[in-house]
Amino acid sequence: MEDYFSYTAKLFNPDEAVEKPEALKGIRVLDFSHVIFGPIAARVLADYGAEVIKLELPYYGDLWRPATYWGKYWKHSNPIWHNITKNKYFISVNLALKESKDLIYKMAETADVVVENFAPGTADAWNIGYEKISGINPKIIFLSCSTYGQFGPMRYFPGWDLLAQAASGVLTLNGYPDTDVYYKLPDYVGDFFPGNIGAMAVLMALYHRKKTGRGQYIDMAQTEGLMRILYHYTYYSVTKEAIGRTGNTDPSMMPASIFKTADDRFLALACATAEQFKNFAEAIGKPDLISDPRFADTLERLRPENAKALTAIVVDWVHSTTCEEAVRLADEKGFPAAEVADDYMIANEGWRRKRGSVVLFKDDVYGNLVIAGPSAQLSGTPSRTKWLARPLGYHNRIVLKKFLGLSEDEILALEKKKVIGTFDDRPGLKPPVYYNLSEDPIYNYGKEVKR
Amino acid sequence: MSAREEVYTRHGGKGGDRGQMLAEMMNVEGKPEVLDDILVLDISSANFAGIVAASFLAEFGAEVVKIEPPDGDPARQITPFGVTVQGVGIPFMFEGRNKRYMTLDIRNNEEDRTTFAQLAQKAAVVIESFTPGEMDGWGIGYRQLSLQNPGLIYIALSAYGQYGDQAQKSAKMPDTDITSQAGSGLPAQMGAPPNEPEPLNWPLRGGMWAGWYISGLSAALGGMVALLHRQNTGQGQMVDVAGMDAYSSMVGMPATIGFTWEKSRPRIGVLDFILYPYGHWKCKDGFVAIAAPRDHDFRALLKILGLWEQEDDWRYSSDRIPDILEQAIHLHRIIEEKTIQFTGDELVKMALNYSKKSARSKWRGGGVPIIMKLMTPEAAMENRQWLIRNAFQEVEDEQLGKYTISANFVKMSESPPRVKWVSSQIGKDNEYIRKKYLNV
Numbered sequence: 105m106e107d108y109f110s111y112t113a114k115l116f117n118p119d120e121a122v123e124k125p126e127a128l129k130g131i132r133v134l135d136f137s138h139v140i141f142g143p144i145a146a147r148v149l150a151d152y153g154a155e156v157i158k159l160e161l162p163y164y165g166d167l168w169r170p171a172t173y174w175g176k177y178w179k180h181s182n183p184i185w186h187n188i189t190k191n192k193y194f195i196s197v198n199l200a201l202k203e204s205k206d207l208i209y210k211m212a213e214t215a216d217v218v219v220e221n222f223a224p225g226t227a228d229a230w231n232i233g234y235e236k237i238s239g240i241n242p243k244i245i246f247l248s249c250s251t252y253g254q255f256g257p258m259r260y261f262p263g264w265d266l267l268a269q270a271a272s273g274v275l276t277l278n279g280y281p282d283t284d285v286y287y288k289l290p291d292y293v294g295d296f297f298p299g300n301i302g303a304m305a306v307l308m309a310l311y312h313r314k315k316t317g318r319g320q321y322i323d324m325a326q327t328e329g330l331m332r333i334l335y336h337y338t339y340y341s342v343t344k345e346a347i348g349r350t351g352n353t354d355p356s357m358m359p360a361s362i363f364k365t366a367d368d369r370f371l372a373l374a375c376a377t378a379e380q381f382k383n384f385a386e387a388i389g390k391p392d393l394i395s396d397p398r399f400a401d402t403l404e405r406l407r408p409e410n411a412k413a414l415t416a417i418v419v420d421w422v423h424s425t426t427c428e429e430a431v432r433l434a435d436e437k438g439f440p441a442a443e444v445a446d447d448y449m450i451a452n453e454g455w456r457r458k459r460g461s462v463v464l465f466k467d468d469v470y471g472n473l474v475i476a477g478p479s480a481q482l483s484g485t486p487s488r489t490k491w492l493a494r495p496l497g498y499h500n501r502i503v504l505k506k507f508l509g510l511s512e513d514e515i516l517a518l519e520k521k522k523v524i525g526t527f528d529d530r531p532g533l534k535p536p537v538y539y540n541l542s543e544d545p546i547y548n549y550g551k552e553v554k555r
Numbered sequence: 556m557s558a559r560e561e562v563y564t565r566h567g568g569k570g571g572d573r574g575q576m577l578a579e580m581m582n583v584e585g586k587p588e589v590l591d592d593i594l595v596l597d598i599s600s601a602n603f604a605g606i607v608a609a610s611f612l613a614e615f616g617a618e619v620v621k622i623e624p625p626d627g628d629p630a631r632q633i634t635p636f637g638v639t640v641q642g643v644g645i646p647f648m649f650e651g652r653n654k655r656y657m658t659l660d661i662r663n664n665e666e667d668r669t670t671f672a673q674l675a676q677k678a679a680v681v682i683e684s685f686t687p688g689e690m691d692g693w694g695i696g697y698r699q700l701s702l703q704n705p706g707l708i709y710i711a712l713s714a715y716g717q718y719g720d721q722a723q724k725s726a727k728m729p730d731t732d733i734t735s736q737a738g739s740g741l742p743a744q745m746g747a748p749p750n751e752p753e754p755l756n757w758p759l760r761g762g763m764w765a766g767w768y769i770s771g772l773s774a775a776l777g778g779m780v781a782l783l784h785r786q787n788t789g790q791g792q793m794v795d796v797a798g799m800d801a802y803s804s805m806v807g808m809p810a811t812i813g814f815t816w817e818k819s820r821p822r823i824g825v826l827d828f829i830l831y832p833y834g835h836w837k838c839k840d841g842f843v844a845i846a847a848p849r850d851h852d853f854r855a856l857l858k859i860l861g862l863w864e865q866e867d868d869w870r871y872s873s874d875r876i877p878d879i880l881e882q883a884i885h886l887h888r889i890i891e892e893k894t895i896q897f898t899g900d901e902l903v904k905m906a907l908n909y910s911k912k913s914a915r916s917k918w919r920g921g922g923v924p925i926i927m928k929l930m931t932p933e934a935a936m937e938n939r940q941w942l943i944r945n946a947f948q949e950v951e952d953e954q955l956g957k958y959t960i961s962a963n964f965v966k967m968s969e970s971p972p973r974v975k976w977v978s979s980q981i982g983k984d985n986e987y988i989r990k991k992y993l994n995v
Contacts, residue, residue, distance in 0.1 A: 187811055288827075289761055293806055461716075479770070
């Protein structure tokens with residue numbers, strides 16, 4: 105029989121990914137959303153082949169376009185925005201005008217999914233909510249994303265990822281006990297995680313629609329999405345005690361913590377089971393730990409006083425071992441250990457590039473950019489990146505002409521009435537200075553361009 | 556007034572159809588389940604990412620069979636401080652949603668492997684977390700099962716994935732939450748700044764299973780994409796989730812910033828890299844979270860806190876971003892001097908009153924400063940919002956008694972997810988499964 109890894113290397117070969125089918129081909133998504141929570145739900149659908157049309161306001165655009173870390177731009181664009189909105193069609197219409205609404209209604213006729221994350225009630229007030237759109241297209245799947253949900257006494261409270269972390273209890277779980285400092289989860293994961301749940305809910309609705317022919321309305325509250333990951337509520341209801349903050353130690357396995365190595369690097373090390381603990385104890389040359397009455401039984405080992413004693417032993421061992429050696433032993437003997445990876449390591453480690461967890465993408469407008477790959481690799485219908493984010497209004501013509509079948513005169517009239525528009529001189533909205541848009545066949549779709 | 560009536564009468568917008576629809580949405584009874592026609596086999600071992608993925612599919616109606624060795628999945632003993640109810644750990648109880656329990660000794664018993672292969676012929680999804688290649692070596696990996704059942708979706712969870720040199724080199728390394736968090740870049744961004752004492756300035760672990768839940772969600776999401784493809788074409792496929800990808804692949808920032816900046820971000824404590832103010836402050840009776848990052852939000856915050864004299868110094872978001880750490884910490888203290896004078900409730904009210912007027916006024920520039928009391932999970936359970944939305948559910952296990960879980964994590968008008976029962980008993984459904992799927 106062929107070796108397993110040579111079999112899987114062929115099954116998942118990243119070089120062949122582009123030729124494989126797309127699971128969501130033919131699904132059209134109208135993306136009214138902004139910032140991260142809604143856009144990420146739509147992007148996940150785009151990654152698997154859906155045609156996502158993102159709507160923004162002319163000369164203003166998505167609030168997140170200019171929001172880059174420490175104000176650092178990359179080729180006049182926000183580098184992290186490329187990850188949040190890749191693979192989408194960017195159209196920019198002025199919602200205040202009646203003609204824009206007509207365009208949206210026209211798009212809604214052939215759309216399968218709508219994604220929005222305005223404050224609850226706003227989409228309805230603007231007449232682009234579920235009631236209106238489902239009147240035009242009863243089979244529509246309409247995903248509304250918000251911090252606290254579409255109904256309930258707090259529904260009108262505005263929110264960000266931070267507020268969902270604060271309202272769910274997530275924020276108060278990070279930090280060291282007996283200090284007055286808490287830390288929020290970084291990088292707006294309170295948007296990304298619920299955004300992915302939103303995408304999963306849309307996939308469920310698509311599956312359901314195929315079986316029954318019926319569309320539906322989805323109310324995704326990001327706080328509830330975060331609450332789904334806390335077993336802390338159950339712990340409290342059973343013990344009447346709170347787990348609280350436990351610093352770097354995971355109280356559910358022992359050992360499980362982040363340690364400092366002999367060469368001053370940081371190493372996460374854990375043993376979730378008796379078998380892993382046995383492997384670890386043997387690897388560090390202390391097989392007597394396996395039969396120590398304090399540590400022999402998994403549940404005994406977790407009791408706070410025993411956990412403390414064992415953690416001290418592990419602290420000493422890691423402190424006398426280099427990171428490389430600890431990881432080598434973990435690979436060899438079979439216990440979990442990993443160096444704490446930072447941005448630079450993640451961007452540059454060879455295995456991530458080979459696996460497709462991190463991708464060096466060559467874009468027609470922006471050139472080379474390293475972006476994250478998918479968090480699940482599919483052998484049959486893999487996720488893929490086709491293009492990065494685009495300047496505001498970049499796809500106006502292709503959407504109007506190719507998807508909606510508007511004539512050149514109609515497009516001109518819309519431009520003249522300022523129904524559609526593009527970018528101004530702000531970074532994040534405009535193309536890179538070196539890029540000549542007048543030669544771009546997609547921006548000028550349907551016109552003659554000289555290249 | 557019942558919760559449902561309250562939604563309709565008071566919290567459903569201006570009444571009318573939308574209120575009715577939202578009220579109905581809370582009611583899951585009698586509604587169809589999306590995945591009621593598929594069988595899922597969860598044979599994951601000591602891995603909550605697998606258990607969570609199976610839970611998601613079970614909540615959407617799939618028949619999920621948790622297959623364990625006769626002495627149970629070691630995951631049953633992964634529980635905070637060793638707390639169990641009759642030997643079952645808290646996280647296992649929390650995830651014991653709508654599942655069937657069957658015992659098969661896959662590791663040691665040839666006959667049980669055959670039984671598993673027979674079951675897999677009827678299954679739409681298999682979820683496993685053995686070391687890469689182990690199932691294949693036993694003759695029940697994707698390669699073998701898909702010959703009999705080409706529509707099978709085979710979800711494999713591991714530390715470094717199923718293919719490539721690193722996956723092979725680290726094949727024996729099990730996947731856990733903390734190593735997944737660390738290996739995918741979360742702790743590197745959390746913790747006190749470098750000038751603070753050790754170990755406060757070390758990378759900090761997220762205080763919940765951020766790694767395992769991201770992997771679990773990614774597995775269910777990937778599985779769902781595969782199920783849609785199967786619905787259209789009949790074709791199955793393999794889904795490969797690596798714990799070391801979890802965080803960095805979901806948020807995307809580490810890879811792109813590491814490339815464009817050619818170095819790593821330092822840890823900046825309670826501050827944020829992009830937005831300010833965007834964090835939490837001490838108040839008279841605890842902590843409040845404050846988000847007022849847009850310039851007009853920030854101006855509004857200065858007004859309600861009586862700090863308008865600061866406006867000239869911090870006017871633009873580029874003045875406030877913490878690229879100069881001392882400067883941002885200075886502003887943090889200026890705000891704290893004010894927040895400490897008020898209770899959490901007072902601050903929340905001040906912000907809400909301002910925002911309400913601001914939303915209707917041309918003259919206030921639309922600034923919406925958001926202030927919210929920092930809640931522990933225990934305090935969140937008391938919040939009326941979640942009572943009305945049925946976000947928490949009291950469940951009863953035949954053997955373990957009553958307890959509370961967070962459920963109904965997304966509301967859907969036609970085919971919502973739901974928790975129908977909880978159970979955790981080893982081998983409880985052996986007979987049921989054999990009868991239904993193996994004609995025994």
